[in-house]
Amino acid sequence: MEPSVVADVWKLYQEILEFAPVGVHAVDRDGRTRVYNRVMGEIDGYRPDEVLEKNVFELYELNEETSTLWRALKTGHPVQIDEQVYVARNGRRVVTQNRTKPVVLAGEVIGAMEIAVPRGSRGTADADGRKRCRFSFEDILGESQAMRRARDLAERAARTDLPVLLVGETGTGKELFAWAIHEASTRKHGPFLAQNCAAWPEGLAESVLFGTRRGGFTGAVDRAGVLELASGGTLFLDEIHAMSPAVQAKLLRALQDGEIWPIGARRSVQTDARIVAAMNVPPREAMARGLLRPDLLYRIGAIAVHLPPLRQRPEDIPLLARAFLRKYGNGRDARLTSDALAFLTNHDWPGNVRELEQTVRSALALWPEAVEITAAMLRSAHPLLAEGAPQEGAHVARADRLSDDAIRRAYEAASGNLTRAARSLGISRQRMQYHARRLGLRSAWQDT
Numbered sequence: 001m002e003p004s005v006v007a008d009v010w011k012l013y014q015e016i017l018e019f020a021p022v023g024v025h026a027v028d029r030d031g032r033t034r035v036y037n038r039v040m041g042e043i044d045g046y047r048p049d050e051v052l053e054k055n056v057f058e059l060y061e062l063n064e065e066t067s068t069l070w071r072a073l074k075t076g077h078p079v080q081i082d083e084q085v086y087v088a089r090n091g092r093r094v095v096t097q098n099r100t101k102p103v104v105l106a107g108e109v110i111g112a113m114e115i116a117v118p119r120g121s122r123g124t125a126d127a128d129g130r131k132r133c134r135f136s137f138e139d140i141l142g143e144s145q146a147m148r149r150a151r152d153l154a155e156r157a158a159r160t161d162l163p164v165l166l167v168g169e170t171g172t173g174k175e176l177f178a179w180a181i182h183e184a185s186t187r188k189h190g191p192f193l194a195q196n197c198a199a200w201p202e203g204l205a206e207s208v209l210f211g212t213r214r215g216g217f218t219g220a221v222d223r224a225g226v227l228e229l230a231s232g233g234t235l236f237l238d239e240i241h242a243m244s245p246a247v248q249a250k251l252l253r254a255l256q257d258g259e260i261w262p263i264g265a266r267r268s269v270q271t272d273a274r275i276v277a278a279m280n281v282p283p284r285e286a287m288a289r290g291l292l293r294p295d296l297l298y299r300i301g302a303i304a305v306h307l308p309p310l311r312q313r314p315e316d317i318p319l320l321a322r323a324f325l326r327k328y329g330n331g332r333d334a335r336l337t338s339d340a341l342a343f344l345t346n347h348d349w350p351g352n353v354r355e356l357e358q359t360v361r362s363a364l365a366l367w368p369e370a371v372e373i374t375a376a377m378l379r380s381a382h383p384l385l386a387e388g389a390p391q392e393g394a395h396v397a398r399a400d401r402l403s404d405d406a407i408r409r410a411y412e413a414a415s416g417n418l419t420r421a422a423r424s425l426g427i428s429r430q431r432m433q434y435h436a437r438r439l440g441l442r443s444a445w446q447d448t
């Protein structure tokens with residue numbers, strides 16, 4: 001095959017697939033990257049220009065066995081992986097679902113192409129079941145006055161270039177709003193990066209935010225930070241109050257100056273990322289408790305959108321539940337019985353919309369034939385309400401099923417001792433530490 005023809009094919013793929021809503025990465029016969037689209041960059045943390053022409057083994061800590069691109073290339077067969085786990089450039093652990101195929105042109109294998117969809121990300125499924133990672137305001141359901149007010153303010157905010165602060169309990173849709181703001185803004189063609197500040201590994205906040213330069217410290221490599229990677233787009237900083245005050249001060253400076261100093265850098269880098277921050281602690285309380293610096297709050301909280309908990313807008317529950325029935329029903333025309341509706345509107349949903357979504361989804365999966373979903377089915381599909389399910393405070397196997405209240409109570413009962421609180425909940429100390437930071441019970445600097 002003429003090399004110039006092959007080169008044209010790669011160029012065409014790169015141009016077209018740039019707009020694909022899933023991550024695409026393709027390599028030529030030698031394993032060199034020829035196609036790498038924007039969504040792939042959001043998953044991995046690379047910019048396409050840093051990756052093109054580079055060999056897969058230079059980019060990822062993979063070998064000939066674990067690289068799906070390499071396997072498809074060498075065997076000439078498609079490879080399907082439902083959970084590919086690796087560490088992205090910014091230190092984040094990434095889990096993707098991959099489909100990899102050899103690329104054949106006129107009977108000749110010229111390379112391999114991989115499509116990756118992040119797993120455990122906030123992507124939702126369309127009505128027809130396709131995975132989608134972008135959200136618009138139309139995806140934000142709820143007709144209560146509080147919800148309409150929040151949506152209206154966020155839509156107005158999207159038309160400006162000001163930072164936005166989203167305040168709401170877990171599962172109220174903060175990330176959904178952040179996406180919608182990005183999509184409705186002039187930055188929609190730029191990157192959208194989501195970071196949970198409470199989940200950053202100990203001591204790594206600065207390198208994740210600002211990046212590192214080779215020689216900055218032993219073993220340092222050239223890595224762009226998320227502020228640089230999100231330049232021209234939106235950076236969603238969830239649980240911003242989990243950042244230490246020192247890092248908050250540096251972030252503020254970077255936002256004011258529009259430039260960042262990667263660790264070990266001799267020169268600064270320009271950044272133009274719009275910040276959408278989120279937290280589950282009311283701003284006034286966060287300031288009073290020293291969790292958030294006032295100067296940073298005034299900077300990022302130019303527009304504050306409060307997302308109401310579900311228990312304060314019960315009128316939205318039937319509408320949301322029916323939307324989830326349609327979304328996860330795979331075309332089944334399932335409906336809720338009146339006792340199911342009563343159950344849904346009477347429960348107080350500490351995990352908010354996420355908890356409701358998971359309950360409806362599990363009920364549909366557990367009763368795949370049912371056309372009527374009853375209260376008993378919903379109860380059985382709920383991790384804490386099912387008959388025989390562990391009660392709050394007792395040993396609950398999965399930390400993410402714990403309500404925030406149960407975590408707070410366990411923390412207080414243990415007088416702030418993480419190990420004891422963790423033990424009472426049946427979770428690891430690290431998991432407890434994460435939740436304590438997330439809920440603002442404890443600041444990052446108390447753990448260092």
Ligand SMILES: Nc1ncnc2c1ncn2[C@@H]1O[C@H](COP(=O)(O)OP(=O)(O)OP(=O)(O)O)[C@@H](O)[C@H]1O
Pocket residue numbers: 122124139140141142168169170171172173174175176177238280353354357
């Ligand atoms: N108003 C809504 N309409 C439809 N779906 C919603 C709504 N609010 C939340 N969801 C769904 O609930 C789930 C949780 O939402 P999301 O992740 O945005 O919440 P969050 O506030 O960012 O949570 P956390 O603070 O725990 O990260 C997602 O699957 C999201 O699609």
